[in-house]
Amino acid sequence: MTNPILAPELLELINTGDTAKLQEAVEAVHPAEMADFVAALDDGDVWRFLSAIPQQQSAGIFSHFDLDRQVQLASGANRQAMARMLEELPHDERADLVQRLDPQVAEQILPLVARAEREDIRKLTSYAEGTAGALMSSDYATLRPDITVAQSLEQVRVQAPTRETVYYIYVVDGEHRLIGFVSLKDLILAKPSQLVRDVMHQEVISAKTDDDQEAVAHQIEKYDLLALPVINGDQRLVGIVTVDDVMDVQEAEATTDFHKIGGTSLIGVNLKDAGLALLYRARLPWLLVLVFMNVFSGAGIAYFEDTIVAVASLVFFLPLLIDSGGNAGSQAATLMVRALAVGDVRLRDWFSLLRKEFVTSLLLGVTMGLGVMLVAGFRAPQIIVPVGLTMVCTVLFGSLVGMSLPFLLTRFKLDPATASAPLITSIADIGGVLIYFSIASWWLSDTIKAAGN
Amino acid sequence: MTNPILAPELLELINTGDTAKLQEAVEAVHPAEMADFVAALDDGDVWRFLSAIPQQQSAGIFSHFDLDRQVQLASGANRQAMARMLEELPHDERADLVQRLDPQVAEQILPLVARAEREDIRKLTSYAEGTAGALMSSDYATLRPDITVAQSLEQVRVQAPTRETVYYIYVVDGEHRLIGFVSLKDLILAKPSQLVRDVMHQEVISAKTDDDQEAVAHQIEKYDLLALPVINGDQRLVGIVTVDDVMDVQEAEATTDFHKIGGTSLIGVNLKDAGLALLYRARLPWLLVLVFMNVFSGAGIAYFEDTIVAVASLVFFLPLLIDSGGNAGSQAATLMVRALAVGDVRLRDWFSLLRKEFVTSLLLGVTMGLGVMLVAGFRAPQIIVPVGLTMVCTVLFGSLVGMSLPFLLTRFKLDPATASAPLITSIADIGGVLIYFSIASWWLSDTIKAAGN
Numbered sequence: 001m002t003n004p005i006l007a008p009e010l011l012e013l014i015n016t017g018d019t020a021k022l023q024e025a026v027e028a029v030h031p032a033e034m035a036d037f038v039a040a041l042d043d044g045d046v047w048r049f050l051s052a053i054p055q056q057q058s059a060g061i062f063s064h065f066d067l068d069r070q071v072q073l074a075s076g077a078n079r080q081a082m083a084r085m086l087e088e089l090p091h092d093e094r095a096d097l098v099q100r101l102d103p104q105v106a107e108q109i110l111p112l113v114a115r116a117e118r119e120d121i122r123k124l125t126s127y128a129e130g131t132a133g134a135l136m137s138s139d140y141a142t143l144r145p146d147i148t149v150a151q152s153l154e155q156v157r158v159q160a161p162t163r164e165t166v167y168y169i170y171v172v173d174g175e176h177r178l179i180g181f182v183s184l185k186d187l188i189l190a191k192p193s194q195l196v197r198d199v200m201h202q203e204v205i206s207a208k209t210d211d212d213q214e215a216v217a218h219q220i221e222k223y224d225l226l227a228l229p230v231i232n233g234d235q236r237l238v239g240i241v242t243v244d245d246v247m248d249v250q251e252a253e254a255t256t257d258f259h260k261i262g263g264t265s266l267i268g269v270n271l272k273d274a275g276l277a278l279l280y281r282a283r284l285p286w287l288l289v290l291v292f293m294n295v296f297s298g299a300g301i302a303y304f305e306d307t308i309v310a311v312a313s314l315v316f317f318l319p320l321l322i323d324s325g326g327n328a329g330s331q332a333a334t335l336m337v338r339a340l341a342v343g344d345v346r347l348r349d350w351f352s353l354l355r356k357e358f359v360t361s362l363l364l365g366v367t368m369g370l371g372v373m374l375v376a377g378f379r380a381p382q383i384i385v386p387v388g389l390t391m392v393c394t395v396l397f398g399s400l401v402g403m404s405l406p407f408l409l410t411r412f413k414l415d416p417a418t419a420s421a422p423l424i425t426s427i428a429d430i431g432g433v434l435i436y437f438s439i440a441s442w443w444l445s446d447t448i449k450a451a452g453n
Numbered sequence: 454m455t456n457p458i459l460a461p462e463l464l465e466l467i468n469t470g471d472t473a474k475l476q477e478a479v480e481a482v483h484p485a486e487m488a489d490f491v492a493a494l495d496d497g498d499v500w501r502f503l504s505a506i507p508q509q510q511s512a513g514i515f516s517h518f519d520l521d522r523q524v525q526l527a528s529g530a531n532r533q534a535m536a537r538m539l540e541e542l543p544h545d546e547r548a549d550l551v552q553r554l555d556p557q558v559a560e561q562i563l564p565l566v567a568r569a570e571r572e573d574i575r576k577l578t579s580y581a582e583g584t585a586g587a588l589m590s591s592d593y594a595t596l597r598p599d600i601t602v603a604q605s606l607e608q609v610r611v612q613a614p615t616r617e618t619v620y621y622i623y624v625v626d627g628e629h630r631l632i633g634f635v636s637l638k639d640l641i642l643a644k645p646s647q648l649v650r651d652v653m654h655q656e657v658i659s660a661k662t663d664d665d666q667e668a669v670a671h672q673i674e675k676y677d678l679l680a681l682p683v684i685n686g687d688q689r690l691v692g693i694v695t696v697d698d699v700m701d702v703q704e705a706e707a708t709t710d711f712h713k714i715g716g717t718s719l720i721g722v723n724l725k726d727a728g729l730a731l732l733y734r735a736r737l738p739w740l741l742v743l744v745f746m747n748v749f750s751g752a753g754i755a756y757f758e759d760t761i762v763a764v765a766s767l768v769f770f771l772p773l774l775i776d777s778g779g780n781a782g783s784q785a786a787t788l789m790v791r792a793l794a795v796g797d798v799r800l801r802d803w804f805s806l807l808r809k810e811f812v813t814s815l816l817l818g819v820t821m822g823l824g825v826m827l828v829a830g831f832r833a834p835q836i837i838v839p840v841g842l843t844m845v846c847t848v849l850f851g852s853l854v855g856m857s858l859p860f861l862l863t864r865f866k867l868d869p870a871t872a873s874a875p876l877i878t879s880i881a882d883i884g885g886v887l888i889y890f891s892i893a894s895w896w897l898s899d900t901i902k903a904a905g906n
Contacts, residue, residue, distance in 0.1 A: 028656060032676050153641065160638055167620050167637070167679075184620070184637055185613055188606065203481060221704075223485050224697045226620075226679065243696050244677045250700065251674075254707040255791055262714070262787025262874070263780060271792040272802055279813045283784050287817060287848075290780055291824045294773035301769045302832065312762050315771070316754045319882045320747035322772055323779070327716060327743055327875035331736050334715025334874075338708055339724040349725055360732045364740060371744045379755065395740075421715070421787075421874040422780035429772045 010037055014045055019052050026053050026061070035064030043076045051081060056161070059088035068273070070097050075105050083112035086121070090164055092137030092245065095124035124239070132216045133209035135249065136230045136239030141169045145179060145197035149190045156184065168227045170237055171200045178204060178229055178237040206231050209238060214253055217246045218343060257341055260415065261334060263287070263422035290426045297322075297429040304437035307444070310451035313380035314440050317372065317387050322432030324368060325394030326425035328361060329402030333419045336406040340416045350407045354400070361399030365392035382447070386440040393435045398428040463490055467498055472505050479506050479514070488517030496529045504534060509614070512541035521726070523550050528558050536565035539574070543617055545590035545698065548577035577692070585669045586662035588702065589683045589692030594622045598632060598650035602643045609637065621680045623690055624653045631657060631682055631690040659684050662691060667706055670699045671796060710794055713870035714787060716740070743879045750775075750882040757890035760897070763904035766833035767893055770825065770840050775885030777821055778847030779878035781814060782855030786872045789859040793869045803860045807853070814852030818845035835900070839893040846888045851881040 013022050026034060038046055038061060050058040062070065062085055074082050074097060086094045086109065098106055098121050110118055120138050127133025141163045143152050152169075160166045169187075171180035180200030190199045206229045207216050220228050220243055230239040252268065259266050259282075266274060266282040274282075301308070308314060336353075339345035345353065369391035376384045402424045406416035441448065466475050479487060491499055491514060503511040515523065515538055527535050527550060539547045539562065551559055551574050563571055573591050580586025594616045596605050605622075613619045622640075624633035633653030643652045659682045660669050673681050673696055683692040705721065712719050716739040719727060727735075754761070761767060789806075792798035798806065822844035829837045855877045859869035894901065 030656065030658060030676055157641055160642055166641075184641070188610055188619075188637070189613055203483065205483065221697070221700055223483055226696075243679075243700070244674070247674050247696070247700060247703065250703060251707075251795060254704075254711075255795065258707075258711060258714070258787060258791045261711070262784050264784045264788060266788060270797045271788055272798050272806070276809065276813055276816070279809070280816050283781070283813070283817055284820060287777065287780055287784075287821055288824060291773065291777065291821050292828075294776065295828050297772045298769040298828070298832070301772070302766070305765055308768055309762065309765050312758055313755070315761055315768055316751040318768070318771060319750045319754070319775055319886060320744065323747065323776075323878055323882060324740065324744065326776070327740055327878060328736070330874050331715050331717045331740075334711060335717060335719060335724055338711045342704060342708065344723045345725050353725070356729065356732070360729055360736070363729070363733050364736055367737060368740055368744050371741060375745075375748050375751070379751070421783050422776075425776055425780060425878065429776055433772060 010049070011041065011045060014041075014049050014052065017052070022049070022052050023054070023057075026057050031057070031060040032064045035061045039065050039069050043073055046073060047076070047078050047081055050085070055084065055088050059085060063089055063093050066270075067096065067100060071100050074101055074109065079109050080112060082109050086113050087117050090137055091120060091124060091139045092135065092164075092239075095121055095134075099125050127209055130213050131209060132207040132211040132213060132228075132230045132241060133239070135213050135216065135245055136209075136241050137164050137245075138239050139164045140227070140229070140237070140240040141166045142172050142237070143169050143182070143196050145171050145173070145195070145200065147196055148192065149187055149194045149196065149199060150192035152182075152196050153187055153192075156187070164240065164242055165227055168225075168240070170204075170229050170240070171196060172237050175234075176237055177235045178206060178231050180204060181229070204229060207241065208232070213249050216241050217249050217253070220246045221250075253341070257337060257417040260417035261337055261420050263290075263420040286420060286422050290422050293426045294429060297426075297433045300430060300433040300437070304441060306451075307437055307441045307448055310448040311383065311440070311444055314383055314386075314437070316380060317376065317383070317390075318433075318436065320372065321387065321390050321394055321436050322429045323425075324391060325398030325428035325432045326421075327398070328364060328395045329398030329424040329428050330421040332357060332361070332399045332402035333406055333421070333424050336403050337416050337419060340406055340410060347407060347410055350404070353403065357399055357403045358396070361396050362392070364399070365395035368392075368395060383440065383444070386436070386443045389439050389443075390432070390436045393439070394428065394432040397431045397435065398424065401427050401431070463502070464494065464498060467494075467502050467505065470505070475502070475505050476507070476510075479510055484510070484513040485517045488514045492518050492522050496526055499526060500529070500531050500534055503538070508537065508541050512538060516542055516546050519723075520549065520553060524553050527554055527562065532562050533565060535562050539566050540570050543590055544573060544577060544592045545588065545617075545692075548574055548587075552578050580662055583666050584662060585660040585664040585666060585681075585683045585694060586692070588666050588669065588698055589662075589694045590617050590698075591692050592617045593680070593682070593690070593693040594619045595625050595690070596622050596635070596649050598624050598626070598648070598653065600649055601645065602640055602647045602649065602652060603645035605635075605649050606640055606645075609640070617693065617695055618680055621678075621693070623657075623682050623693070624649060625690050628687075629690055630688045631659060631684050633657060634682070657682060660694065661685070666702050669694050670702050670706075673699045674703075706794070710790060710870040713868065714790055714873050716743075716873040716875035739873060739875050743875050746879045747882060750879075750886045753883065753886040753890070757894060759904075760890055760894045760901055763901040764836065764893070764897055767836055767839075767890070769833065770829065770836070770843075771886075771889065773825065774840065774843050774847055774889050775882045776878075777844060778851030778881035778885045779874075780851070781817060781848045782851030782877040782881050783874040785810060785814070785852045785855035786859055786874070786877050789856050790869050790872060793859055793863060800860065800863055803857070806856065810852055810856045811849070814849050815845070817852070818848035821845075821848060836893065836897070839889070839896045842892050842896075843885075843889045846892070847881065847885040850884045850888065851877065854880050854884070 141159045156166050167184045169182050173179050180202050181204045182200045227240045227242045232238050263286040264282045369388040372391050373384050373388040376387045405419040409416045409418050594612045609619050620637045622635050626632050633655050634657045635653045680693045680695045685691050717735045719735040822841040825844050826837050826841040829840045858872040862869045
């Protein structure tokens with residue numbers, strides 16, 4: 001891909017109003033590429049550029065701006081131009097845009113949009129976020145069952161320019177109920193005289209408007225689809241979700257899980273653009289919760305103050321021992337959260353995985369216990385046994401908590417990714433402190449008594 | 454989607470050899486669905502089922518088995534049947550399968566495969582893992598530029614049954630160099646008498662065989678493509694990567710990053726199927742590294758033994774203070790690793806993000822410092838100042854390390870996700886211990902001296 005146009009040259013074409021050259025430039029460059037250049041211009045220049053080229057192409061470029069830029073442009077002075085743009089944009093994208101607009105701005109623009117399109121926007125924006133309804137687009141191609149393949153190809157030609165895809169075409173009855181599906185490939189391969197009803201697939205994989213968007217993504221991935229039809233409660237076709245939308249959903253869902261497991265709640269924002277206040281609010285809650293949870297580990301230590309004063313060397317190994325539990329627990333939680341998210345593991349697998357986790361973490365604990373005993377042997381030989389034993393127990397404790405918590409959250413219909421690394425670390429801290437000093441007090445009881453006297 | 458067939462009934466059809474009913478069943482159910490049922494049968498039954506139905510359909514079902522099951526089936530006794538299967542499978546999938554086979558098994562099967570197909574497998578398996586070459590398929594559709602649209606539709610009909618997709622068709626010259634691209638939609642919309650060369654797009658977005666698979670995924674996502682052509686050093690078309698393959702890549706890459714940031718190295722295995730030894734090996738390395746890194750925090754504490762003995766209440770807040778640094782650091786690292794992975798942030802953004810991180814974490818540290826001073830006020834008022842000050846400093850230290858480490862790793866061409874939660878936790882431990890006891894020794898120097906006398 002070459003980029004024959006650089007932003008300054010483009011700006012000059014806009015300023016001189018050279019429409020012919022602008023159109024030439026637009027045809028030579030992919031809309032996504034062009035959008036990257038144009039987005040960097042001033043709002044006024046962007047609108048002058050967009051109105052200088054054919055409407056369909058300007059919509060193609062506009063739809064490649066990121067949503068924040070789209071909102072900026074829509075909120076500017078060009079109400080009329082924005083209304084025309086809404087009429088041309090893919091139906092799912094314009095619904096997302098209108099949803100993000102300031103209500104006052106939307107109220108000014110929507111009356112300028114053609115009635116049918118306005119109705120469509122209203123419908124698409126009415127579905128709850130995260131559902132198939134909110135994700136779908138209403139610009140799909142349809143056919144009736146009782147026409148021939150030759151006629152259907154004619155109809156596809158007519159529909160093609162305004163539809164999100166014509167590679168999958170849905171067959172509907174007089175009530176707009178979904179009764180079948182043909183691919184453009186099926187139509188090309190069929191005899192022109194055959195009826196659509198005889199060519200179509202009757203078993204159509206579909207989603208309901210209130211299905212979760214992750215379920216929709218899983219279906220498209222499992223069945224290798226380019227699009228999935230969405231029906232309402234009456235079996236009527238109301239939209240389609242296309243594979244490119246689903247890729248965005250999957251990336252966004254992975255990002256959300258990623259952020260959650262790291263103990264933050266930053267969602268749907270480019271980190272570079274995120275403001276201070278947003279970052280502060282996204283990070284503070286878990287950190288504060290964990291400060292107050294750690295009050296318990298502090299109280300645990302206070303309870304064992306005599307032990308610590310008698311054998312101060314116990315404190316040398318405190319960070320290592322409690323963090324090893326936290327680290328092993330974070331590992332287990334991370335593996336489990338991701339396996340639940342991609343569907344490798346289900347709720348019913350808990351018990352068999354628990355047994356496996358028990359053996360794995362016991363082996364890990366013993367290995368690490370031997371490692372730390374080696375270190376303790378040099379520095380503080382009298383506590384070598386409690387340190388080694390504690391390592392085994394804390395790794396086991398942290399791991400079992402870390403692997404079970406995501407299941408427990410799923411069981412209560414909560415997000416398993418809430419089992420974040422910071423949360424597991426704090427739980428492991430409390431457990432680790434109690435385990436360590438209990439074992440040490442018991443093993444060193446003679447020394448402690450001697451010190452007390 | 455209804456499932457009219459259950460595994461036991463299917464088994465009976467196989468055992469009675471009722472080919473007609475089997476074919477009927479296969480036509481009523483999606484191949485992905487059917488694969489779920491069939492995969493659970495014994496190897497022998499699977500092969501009997503697959504040979505009872507038309508070859509193309511049996512390949513469609515086989516290709517929905519997961520790779521491990523495919524390897525099992527290929528490694529069984531049916532060399533001849535497996536060779537026929539390889540001839541029918543999508544070219545990218547069969548290359549992946551052959552790559553995973555035991556070399557001895559592959560040596561026995563490949564000679565039974567038709568010569569042209571064998572050559573194709575050899576070529577596709579020769580590219581390095583993780584590149585466009587290893588991901589691509591060679592069953593793409595092509596056209597010559599100097600035929601009419603009507604003729605091209607004829608050719609598409611001929612090619613359709615054996616190609617991964619005919620929605621994107623690539624135009625090549627006599628040397629098989631990529632010179633253009635048309636979509637099936639373009640062909641349908643064009644006049645039948647037009648020449649392909651006049652209809653085709655000349656600016657084709659393409660990848661090179663050695664491009665990274667993540668870059669390929671980004672291109673397909675950015676340009677909303679159904680497929681991306683892959684060319685070799687001579688501009689010759691050698692394959693295509695389709696959107697469904699890219700979805701799998703993106704999911705796998707996200708999983709790998711997810712596991713890495715949790716401090717494990719489990720790659721490409723379903724957690725449910727992962728054996729004990731594999732899990733142990735995937736988790737032990739980081740845990741052990743961190744055990745030995747924590748020796749330093751232990752040494753730090755030993756250095757301050759006098760301080761601890763003099764003011765034992767300092768230990769109450771040790772887990773909280775060092776873990777707060779680790780938690781804030783894990784948050785920062787997680788945000789940064791994901792932003793680098795999805796391309797929201799680049800290397801050159803480091804300095805501006807560092808400044809933002811400094812202010813954000815300072816605010817977080819102050820808030821948490823006030824929180825912990827509230828707690829310390831009740832339990833140990835004489836150490837309220839060092840505890841609060843330490844909280845601010847450790848949160849700042851952990852955050853700056855956590856956000857910078859992924860950049861540093863990227864700078865040295867290492868994987869940013871290596872900045873795992875356990876690694877950040879350990880670094881924060883060492884820093885936290887030194888900060889805490891340094892501040893405390895200075896603030897409480899009179900008390901410590903008094904205790905020493």
